[in-house]
Amino acid sequence: MKVLVTGGAGYIGSHAVRELRDAGHDIAVLDDLSRGHRQSVPPEVPLVRGDLGDAASLARALAGTDAVIHFAGLLSVADSVADPASYYRTNVVKGLALLEAMQAAGVRDIVFSSTCAVYGIPVRVPIDEDHPKDPINPYGATKLAFERALDDLSRAGRLRAVALRYFNAAGCHPDGSLGEDHRPEEHLIPRAIDAALGRAEPLHIHGADYDTPDGTCIRDYIHVQDLARAHVLALGLVSAGPAADRPAFQAFNLGTGVGRSVQEVLQAVERIVGKPVPARVGPRRPGDPPRLVAAPERGRRILGFESKDIALEGIVESAVRWRRDHPQGYGTGS
Ligand SMILES: NC(=O)c1ccc[n+]([C@@H]2O[C@H](COP(=O)([O-])OP(=O)(O)OC[C@H]3O[C@@H](n4cnc5c(N)ncnc54)[C@H](O)[C@@H]3O)[C@@H](O)[C@H]2O)c1
Numbered sequence: 001m002k003v004l005v006t007g008g009a010g011y012i013g014s015h016a017v018r019e020l021r022d023a024g025h026d027i028a029v030l031d032d033l034s035r036g037h038r039q040s041v042p043p044e045v046p047l048v049r050g051d052l053g054d055a056a057s058l059a060r061a062l063a064g065t066d067a068v069i070h071f072a073g074l075l076s077v078a079d080s081v082a083d084p085a086s087y088y089r090t091n092v093v094k095g096l097a098l099l100e101a102m103q104a105a106g107v108r109d110i111v112f113s114s115t116c117a118v119y120g121i122p123v124r125v126p127i128d129e130d131h132p133k134d135p136i137n138p139y140g141a142t143k144l145a146f147e148r149a150l151d152d153l154s155r156a157g158r159l160r161a162v163a164l165r166y167f168n169a170a171g172c173h174p175d176g177s178l179g180e181d182h183r184p185e186e187h188l189i190p191r192a193i194d195a196a197l198g199r200a201e202p203l204h205i206h207g208a209d210y211d212t213p214d215g216t217c218i219r220d221y222i223h224v225q226d227l228a229r230a231h232v233l234a235l236g237l238v239s240a241g242p243a244a245d246r247p248a249f250q251a252f253n254l255g256t257g258v259g260r261s262v263q264e265v266l267q268a269v270e271r272i273v274g275k276p277v278p279a280r281v282g283p284r285r286p287g288d289p290p291r292l293v294a295a296p297e298r299g300r301r302i303l304g305f306e307s308k309d310i311a312l313e314g315i316v317e318s319a320v321r322w323r324r325d326h327p328q329g330y331g332t333g334s
Helices: 011-022 055-061 077-082 084-105 140-154 188-194 223-238 261-274 295-301 312-325
Strands: 002-006 026-031 047-049 066-072 108-116 160-166 169-170 203-206 221-223 251-254 279-282
Touching: 002 011, 002 055, 011 026, 011 066, 011 223, 026 055, 055 295, 066 084, 066 188, 066 223, 077 084, 077 279, 084 140, 108 140, 108 223, 140 160, 140 251, 140 261, 160 223, 169 188, 169 223, 169 312, 188 203, 188 261, 188 312, 221 223, 221 312, 223 295, 251 295, 261 312
Parallel strands: 002 026, 002 066, 026 047, 066 108, 108 160, 160 251, 169 221, 203 279
Antiparallel strands: none
16 A cells, blocks of 8 residues: 655654555655654655645645555644644644645545543543543644544545554664654653763653652553554554444554553663663642553454553663664754
């Protein structure tokens, strides 16, 4: 199948590009390289360097395409609070430009990168897909708005769509050639590794007085390679076409179902790096729920998806390998 991957030069997108290519798909990438890295796209994969909202780039990238996997977007919760308009513009308005260009090009199938941030503060944990959606920041709100557009267009018979709601992605490609290089890096595991390696300031722990066993927040860390595999399965599901027992739009949680506290993550980093993680406990961050853990049953049942790398040690070990071998990430510039 010919698949357009938007945001395919980013962290999760680049891992999915490899996995899709290895599964025999013919891939093209659309990415403006605002945050992604050209080096993460295999040389044989055509890269259209362009903005998601640019009609000419979209038309070029969509030519001959059978399906789209849509990763491109903005994903910092803090930035979304500071500058909500840019999040609505990129994640919703430009996303709609993609959907309209798909319709113009006769492309119906889309897999979308969504997030557990659509749920807001959980009223029950583990979180299943039917949990109420009540995002508490503009990032989560824009992702939910786009999901709703996918749902409405699917009901209207214009699209067939799957939204994958990732929990916390971490780790690197098993061959060590792809990894996490967000700038600035906001995610706990790479930040803790950099602090342990003496490459970053001591880590801020945002609150140690939560109602959890060690007082720190609990999250569900999923290996990026597992996420990449899930996209191959989601593409198969969406392109299989309608079925009597399946809605045209479906969402799946992608997590392991196992929660790990901030302290557990720091201990794993310390064991693997062999050095302490300098850290300071500060006040809670507004809007941080104590626990975010996926109920992964629907994905298991319908997508046939099972996380392989559930052990935190394995995920952290792979992230440490990437950061040790690539102290400058992908290097300077895009
Ligand atoms: N990283 C996580 O833990 C996580 C968790 C939940 C959901 N997600 C979602 O997964 C997706 C990918 O996340 P990531 O960590 O790989 O992020 P990333 O920043 O590494 O990748 C996003 C890519 O999109 C590109 N991009 C951004 N705006 C664009 C535009 N206007 N036009 C064209 N390209 C554009 C960037 O250059 C980048 O390559 C995002 O949609 C994010 O919301 C990520």
